[in-house]
Amino acid sequence: MSVEPIATFETSLDEIGVELVRAPAAEFESALAPLLDAPAVGTPLPFAGVSLPDAVETDPTVADLEAARTGVTAAGYGIADYGSVVIQGGPAGEEPVSLYADEHVAVVAASDVLPDMDATFDRLAEDAREGTGQAVIATGPSATADMGALVKGAHGPIEVAVVLLEDR
Amino acid sequence: MSADDRRRKAERIRHLLETEGDSVHENTRVFNEGRYESTADLDDYEALKDEARAIKENAIERLPELLDRVTETVEANGGSVYVADDAADANRYVSEVVDGRTVVKSKSMTSEEIDVNDALEERGATVWETDLAEFVLQVADEAPSHIVAPAIHKSREEIADLFNEVFDPDEPLETAEELTRFAREYLGEKILDAEVGMTGANFVAADTGTLALVTSEGNARKCVQATDTHVAVAGVEKIVPSVEDLQPFVELIGRSGTGQDITSYVSLFTPPGDSPTFGGTDGDDGRGSSDEVRELESGDDREFHLVLIDNGRMAMREDDDLRETLYCIRCSACANSCANFQHVGGHAFGGETYSGGIATGWEAGVHGQESAAEFNDLCTGCSRCVNQCPVKIDIPWINTVVRDRINRGKEGKFDFLVEGLTPDAEPGGVDFQKRLFGNFDALARLGSAFAPLSNWVARSAPARSMMERTVGVDSRRELPQFERESLVDWFADRGPRVDPDEARRKVALYPDAYTNYVRTERGKAAVRVLESLGVRVDVPAAGESGRAPLSQGMVATARSNAEAVYEALSPAVAAGRDVVVIEPSDLAMFRREYERLLPEDNYDALSENSYEVMEYVYGLLEDGANADALSAGDGERIAYHGHCQQRTLGLEPYTLAVLEERGFDVVTSDVECCGMAGSFGYKSEYYDLSVDVGETLVDQFTTDDAADRTVVASGTSCLEQLDALLTRRPAHPVRLLDAR
Numbered sequence: 031m032s033v034e035p036i037a038t039f040e041t042s043l044d045e046i047g048v049e050l051v052r053a054p055a056a057e058f059e060s061a062l063a064p065l066l067d068a069p070a071v072g073t074p075l076p077f078a079g080v081s082l083p084d085a086v087e088t089d090p091t092v093a094d095l096e097a098a099r100t101g102v103t104a105a106g107y108g109i110a111d112y113g114s115v116v117i118q119g120g121p122a123g124e125e126p127v128s129l130y131a132d133e134h135v136a137v138v139a140a141s142d143v144l145p146d147m148d149a150t151f152d153r154l155a156e157d158a159r160e161g162t163g164q165a166v167i168a169t170g171p172s173a174t175a176d177m178g179a180l181v182k183g184a185h186g187p188i189e190v191a192v193v194l195l196e197d198r
Numbered sequence: 199m200s201a202d203d204r205r206r207k208a209e210r211i212r213h214l215l216e217t218e219g220d221s222v223h224e225n226t227r228v229f230n231e232g233r234y235e236s237t238a239d240l241d242d243y244e245a246l247k248d249e250a251r252a253i254k255e256n257a258i259e260r261l262p263e264l265l266d267r268v269t270e271t272v273e274a275n276g277g278s279v280y281v282a283d284d285a286a287d288a289n290r291y292v293s294e295v296v297d298g299r300t301v302v303k304s305k306s307m308t309s310e311e312i313d314v315n316d317a318l319e320e321r322g323a324t325v326w327e328t329d330l331a332e333f334v335l336q337v338a339d340e341a342p343s344h345i346v347a348p349a350i351h352k353s354r355e356e357i358a359d360l361f362n363e364v365f366d367p368d369e370p371l372e373t374a375e376e377l378t379r380f381a382r383e384y385l386g387e388k389i390l391d392a393e394v395g396m397t398g399a400n401f402v403a404a405d406t407g408t409l410a411l412v413t414s415e416g417n418a419r420k421c422v423q424a425t426d427t428h429v430a431v432a433g434v435e436k437i438v439p440s441v442e443d444l445q446p447f448v449e450l451i452g453r454s455g456t457g458q459d460i461t462s463y464v465s466l467f468t469p470p471g472d473s474p475t476f477g478g479t480d481g482d483d484g485r486g487s488s489d490e491v492r493e494l495e496s497g498d499d500r501e502f503h504l505v506l507i508d509n510g511r512m513a514m515r516e517d518d519d520l521r522e523t524l525y526c527i528r529c530s531a532c533a534n535s536c537a538n539f540q541h542v543g544g545h546a547f548g549g550e551t552y553s554g555g556i557a558t559g560w561e562a563g564v565h566g567q568e569s570a571a572e573f574n575d576l577c578t579g580c581s582r583c584v585n586q587c588p589v590k591i592d593i594p595w596i597n598t599v600v601r602d603r604i605n606r607g608k609e610g611k612f613d614f615l616v617e618g619l620t621p622d623a624e625p626g627g628v629d630f631q632k633r634l635f636g637n638f639d640a641l642a643r644l645g646s647a648f649a650p651l652s653n654w655v656a657r658s659a660p661a662r663s664m665m666e667r668t669v670g671v672d673s674r675r676e677l678p679q680f681e682r683e684s685l686v687d688w689f690a691d692r693g694p695r696v697d698p699d700e701a702r703r704k705v706a707l708y709p710d711a712y713t714n715y716v717r718t719e720r721g722k723a724a725v726r727v728l729e730s731l732g733v734r735v736d737v738p739a740a741g742e743s744g745r746a747p748l749s750q751g752m753v754a755t756a757r758s759n760a761e762a763v764y765e766a767l768s769p770a771v772a773a774g775r776d777v778v779v780i781e782p783s784d785l786a787m788f789r790r791e792y793e794r795l796l797p798e799d800n801y802d803a804l805s806e807n808s809y810e811v812m813e814y815v816y817g818l819l820e821d822g823a824n825a826d827a828l829s830a831g832d833g834e835r836i837a838y839h840g841h842c843q844q845r846t847l848g849l850e851p852y853t854l855a856v857l858e859e860r861g862f863d864v865v866t867s868d869v870e871c872c873g874m875a876g877s878f879g880y881k882s883e884y885y886d887l888s889v890d891v892g893e894t895l896v897d898q899f900t901t902d903d904a905a906d907r908t909v910v911a912s913g914t915s916c917l918e919q920l921d922a923l924l925t926r927r928p929a930h931p932v933r934l935l936d937a938r
Contacts, residue, residue: 119423159405163467164471169459
């Protein structure tokens with residue numbers, strides 16, 4: 031993986047106001063800590079040697095989701111050009127966890143950061159053919175201009191942060 | 199249209215300008231500027247548009263096969279597909295699936311098209327619109343005024359008043375943030391308790407059965423996740439062959455619509471999805487404390503129904519002129535870049551469901567010609583939308599064709615009067631007003647022959663009153679003053695002044711109807727300017743280009759005009775002479791519309807050898823002609839308004855370059871159109887809108903920096919509008935160069 035998409039990813043995230051924290055897998059917990067506002071919910075992370083702290087509820091009730099200030103999920107890909115993350119929702123609840131909390135923290139492996147939409151859609155198409163049921167290209171927080179001015183945080187998160195696992 | 203109909207239409211437009219115009223204008227301006235900025239960031243914008251266009255052409259061509267394919271893949275995934283013939287068929291199916299349960303919906307224009315909410319509510323279901331704008335409209339019981347931002351006509355203050363009245367919150371709501379939070383919470387409860395999630399689909403990939411939903415708020419995701427049953431309604435034209443095909447659209451749709459590089463969420467759902475659900479609580483006695491222990495439920499049994507709607511689309515596919523409409527991805531670029539839409543919005547510029555430029559195609563195709571007839575005249579053919587459309591639909595042409603069909607479908611009460619009097623190729627039913635403007639050439643010829651008497655008569659109060667009553671020429675508009683001596687006659691007397699053997703180039707200057715009979719001064723200036731640069735000029739008699747009848751939807755007349763113009767100019771072209779055109783709208787005919795009106799070879803010959811006069815001067819100077827032969831600007835301060843069609847053709851920079859080269863100090867307008875648009879501003883039903891649009895241009899030319907500048911414009915219509923609305927008399931740029 032060349033460093034170029036990562037640098038572009040960083041710039042793009044900055045442009046859309048998404049905080050980026052870079053850390054090796056071994057330092058994930060300490061990198062995540064300042065981003066976690068309690069109560070937090072999450073889904074299990076698929077990266078070797080990386081797991082969520084106990085304080086993060088991974089089997090939330092409806093009430094937990096509604097009360098959550100932070101929701102942590104893995105993202106299947108990052109898209110450098112746009113500063114997007116791809117949330118692959120499944121039975122573990124990535125979709126509600128990334129939607130209901132005030133802040134969504136997406137954890138993405140550096141090796142999954144793709145340069146552009148072309149490369150991304152090649153992967154997404156392959157994934158869909160292999161049975162991935164859901165992929166949401168999420169770029170920044172939810173937003174609306176429907177109430178007369180731009181408001182961040184419509185039905186979805188008000189804030190988004192990305193933790194980039196440098197050695198994954 | 200009768201005088202009463204015109205008066206009613208004018209009143210309706212005035213009402214909308216007053217009540218909704220400001221909000222619509224402010225919002226569309228943001229979208230429009232955003233689109234220019236966001237698309238400029240793309241390295242390969244044109245290539246992406248070509249790619250998107252090719253995918254749509256291919257998909258519509260292969261539609262029957264793709265319908266079969268998507269049915270197979272969705273069913274193999276465990277979902278159901280229903281292809282509905284029409285709205286009633288779709289609603290019957292959806293009602294059966296919903297079966298009286300509570301539905302939460304994300305925004306879908308296709309669901310508006312079939313009025314599914316009404317159908318479901320009649321069958322006992324409760325339906326909540328969760329898109330915040332759609333929610334506002336549901337609460338207000340109003341129709342969308344924009345296909346992407348449906349409540350664009352309402353200001354924050356109006357929404358706050360509405361919510362405070364209807365919901366009576368403890369603390370009155372005021373800011374956009376407060377309104378958003380309130381709606382999020384209110385709808386959050388509805389989502390939690392609903393059992394059916396209904397969405398549209400921006401695209402459907404046939405190879406995998408994947409839906410793409412382009413959203414910003416996150417409500418579509420919630421509607422699908424929270425519920426046990428997902429119903430997606432989409433027009434059959436939304437199908438593309440594969441997931442890879444989505445890429446250009448994902449890059450173009452947000453930029454083209456609201457001017458965002460990408461919207462917050464592009465969801466690719468390959469349903470039925472297995473995200474855990476909330477299961478709904480319909481039938482329970484409410485929520486509250488039970489929430490504390492409410493667990494998420496497995497999503498493994500989620501049902502999925504894809505309802506693909508024909509409702510006229512398969513017939514549009516067979517229609518050579520309407521087919522392009524099916525390529526539309528409903529981004530709203532055509533609405534946002536349309537001067538009339540920017541001022542009056544979709545409640546005037548729309549039919550039963552769709553609004554904006556392309557709506558004419560949609561309404562004619564899905565609801566019928568009558569629905570398109572309501573607003574079709576608001577497209578003036580200015581062509582500003584043409585380069586903005588991400589799938590390169592010739593939207594003005596669709597508007598023209600539908601106008602022609604509407605013309606032909608009507609009985610005209612002035613038939614006995616106009617048959618034989620107007621030398622056009624149209625049937626009797628065409629509206630007398632349209633025929634009057636469509637035959638401007640004949641009118642101008644008579645006006646010129648009898649000038650100045652014709653001008654005195656036309657200006658008299660009884661004549662103006664009669665014209666307003668019978669043909670709807672607004673009496674507040676000044677009429678063109680016909681010159682007794684036409685440009686062609688003037689030139690025939692005067693003769694060419696450059697020896698053909700010594701000429702740098704030889705040209706035929708096309709005498710468009712306005713230059714020939716009304717604004718002869720700019721024609722004479724063009725002759726002198728070209729001659730001063732060593733060009734041998736001739737001014738052959740050639741009729742009106744067809745722009746006038748085409749703008750009235752009189753396609754057959756436009757075609758016969760085009761053929762006559764070709765006949766008149768082809769000897770010059772064959773002799774190797776260039777054709778120089780002063781009026782941009784006529785050059786646009788040669789370069790754009792003649793492709794549809796003339797045989798291919800004739801079109802190629804004329805379009806490739808025709809130039810706008812300032813473009814031609816630029817070329818001559820580049821080619822080494824002596825610029826000093828032209829009048830010098832000496833820093834004269836100019837405010838220049840380029841013509842809409844001239845800008846669509848990319849020709850404005852030539853005028854600027856030449857004026858700047860000659861030492862003029864130029865600022866330009868950035869409005870899409872002056873609002874006059876040929877006959878549009880003369881029509882009594884549209885006069886107020888035309889002036890409202892023109893006032894935006896006037897504002898730009900009356901700023902501190904522009905107020906004392908000489909006003910210059912390339913188009914006849916722009917000159918008429920500016921002349922009417924400013925105290926300074928505007929001129930064509932070629933007159934600035936005329937050293938005479």
